[in-house]
Amino acid sequence: MSKPYVLVLYYSRHGATRTMAKHIARGIEQSGIEARLRTVPSISTTCEAVEPAIPEEGSLYCTEQDLSNCSGLALGSPTRFGNMAAPLKYFIDGTSAQWLSGTLINKPACVFSSSSSLHGGQETTLLSMMIPLLHHGMVIAGLPYSETALLDTTTGGTPYGATHVAGQNNRALDEIELSLCLAQGKRLGELASKLS
Numbered sequence: 001m002s003k004p005y006v007l008v009l010y011y012s013r014h015g016a017t018r019t020m021a022k023h024i025a026r027g028i029e030q031s032g033i034e035a036r037l038r039t040v041p042s043i044s045t046t047c048e049a050v051e052p053a054i055p056e057e058g059s060l061y062c063t064e065q066d067l068s069n070c071s072g073l074a075l076g077s078p079t080r081f082g083n084m085a086a087p088l089k090y091f092i093d094g095t096s097a098q099w100l101s102g103t104l105i106n107k108p109a110c111v112f113s114s115s116s117s118l119h120g121g122q123e124t125t126l127l128s129m130m131i132p133l134l135h136h137g138m139v140i141a142g143l144p145y146s147e148t149a150l151l152d153t154t155t156g157g158t159p160y161g162a163t164h165v166a167g168q169n170n171r172a173l174d175e176i177e178l179s180l181c182l183a184q185g186k187r188l189g190e191l192a193s194k195l196s
């Protein structure tokens, strides 16, 4: 039996969501519980195209055990047409076993996203990511307004979850976006420790 951990599961094509995932993982670890960073493979319309079993860079691919045994889950995706990216949805569509056995019931979860524009669908993306997690029986944790950065931000950061506005040129996370990623991770870690 491994030590309790919170799974930070994300897809990222250009690195912005991956950077957010790392800051959320830091926040989780600040709460005293381990964070496990995992990603999912890209998918393509070419049926023969396969990814190497171990990614060339970044986090390892998420296994069934990584998901089933977590104490909490932070789920991250780029905003794509106001929705989560297909590779993450494809992975989630493969989680029937977890749904049937109820391994995620009563575990806390949060969602996060990066988009290029401010009003380009971050919040709809976050909501779309919550839906399958609710089917899994997870307890969704957003960001409370006691995080006053939510009132000050002119870029990313929502009560539904941490976000980042990457712009056209992959802008770095600003201080507020970064602090909300940390806060989100810390809150999720604390909840995971209390609920497990």
Ligand SMILES: Cc1cc2nc3c(=O)[nH]c(=O)nc-3n(C[C@H](O)[C@H](O)[C@H](O)COP(=O)(O)O)c2cc1C
Residues within 6 Å of the ligand: 011, 012, 013, 014, 015, 016, 017, 018, 077, 078, 079, 080, 081, 082, 083, 114, 115, 116, 117, 118, 119, 120, 121, 166
């Ligand atoms: C197919 C596709 C659809 C996208 N849709 C949106 C969108 O609806 N709104 C938006 O603001 N940005 C959109 N983007 C931009 C990405 O959300 C943005 O570049 C994001 O920061 C990428 O995250 P990553 O660096 O983790 O891959 C889209 C990008 C692609 C490739």
